Amino acid sequence: MVSRLPRGTRGRDDGAPGVARAPGRPQVSALDPGLDTALARLAETEHLLVALDFDGTLAPFVDRPEDARALPEARLAVDRLLEVSHTTVAYVSGRAVDSLQLATDAQQGVLLVGSHGAEYRFDGVDAHPPLDAEDSERVTALARAFAGFPDEHPGAKIERKPAGFAVHTRGLDADAVFRAENDARRIIADVAPDATVRDGKNVLEFSVLSATKGDGIDHLRDYTGATAVLYAGDDVTDEDAFAVLGEGDLPLKSGEGPTMAPYRVSGPEEVARVLDRLATLRAATGR
Numbered sequence: 001m002v003s004r005l006p007r008g009t010r011g012r013d014d015g016a017p018g019v020a021r022a023p024g025r026p027q028v029s030a031l032d033p034g035l036d037t038a039l040a041r042l043a044e045t046e047h048l049l050v051a052l053d054f055d056g057t058l059a060p061f062v063d064r065p066e067d068a069r070a071l072p073e074a075r076l077a078v079d080r081l082l083e084v085s086h087t088t089v090a091y092v093s094g095r096a097v098d099s100l101q102l103a104t105d106a107q108q109g110v111l112l113v114g115s116h117g118a119e120y121r122f123d124g125v126d127a128h129p130p131l132d133a134e135d136s137e138r139v140t141a142l143a144r145a146f147a148g149f150p151d152e153h154p155g156a157k158i159e160r161k162p163a164g165f166a167v168h169t170r171g172l173d174a175d176a177v178f179r180a181e182n183d184a185r186r187i188i189a190d191v192a193p194d195a196t197v198r199d200g201k202n203v204l205e206f207s208v209l210s211a212t213k214g215d216g217i218d219h220l221r222d223y224t225g226a227t228a229v230l231y232a233g234d235d236v237t238d239e240d241a242f243a244v245l246g247e248g249d250l251p252l253k254s255g256e257g258p259t260m261a262p263y264r265v266s267g268p269e270e271v272a273r274v275l276d277r278l279a280t281l282r283a284a285t286g287r
């Protein structure tokens, strides 16, 4: 359901004369007043969990998944949040947890949720997907079935994950995307018809597990004892995370597209601005 969608302002009052800002900090700019009020309320909570999707939320999209990096100002805002007590930051991604660790160069203390809620790395301890023998066989069979895929679909890339694969089509023309996705869906239907299939931005993903980012948020909430959660995400799979948020939490959509999140900003730059503002508000509570 698409509900009211207050939007962060874009470019309004940026770099106003006389407004001092620390190097690397996002430019000072007024946020949507409704969003700013919600951030101020959130900052007052006893234990705050700030859970952040990565690609499209902290990091702009790039052609090669291994090249994606968070905007420096987003990273700096996370650093500021990590300095405040009773505040936990988590990265929650469709990436495998190893890939997420590499791409984020995750700061000490940041909790990681990978593979859409199937993998966790909390305080240096890994919890891997509980693949039984049958699941493992299905992953192996899929690997075999997709072995020739990049040759049959030049430009398409396969990204391996512990419980499945992503078929990347960024940069292909519409016909090639259509053929690649059709072919991938056919292979999955033949080899692992029960697999979970997810559409993303220029990517088709499939997993022999059915965990969602909503499971990831529930687990993070239990683990941290968080009394309120900000979750920011840009893609369809982030709707699973928004769906488990409730009273007192703050769902924030990054970028275009339908969403159930009541707050929206235009993309990673504005997400960084929101996080910086939240860090300021949270620090001002004296924690």
Ligand SMILES: O=P(O)(O)OC[C@H]1O[C@H](O[C@H]2O[C@H](CO)[C@@H](O)[C@H](O)[C@H]2O)[C@H](O)[C@@H](O)[C@@H]1O
Pocket: 053, 054, 055, 056, 060, 061, 062, 063, 064, 065, 066, 068, 092, 093, 094, 095, 096, 159, 166, 168, 169, 170, 200, 201, 202, 203, 205, 235
């Ligand atoms: O849940 P997320 O952190 O948003 O991860 C979703 C997928 O992100 C990555 O793919 C996307 O970003 C790439 C780098 O910018 C881009 O090339 C690709 O087109 C996007 O779909 C990642 O590679 C996937 O594993 C994630 O599931």
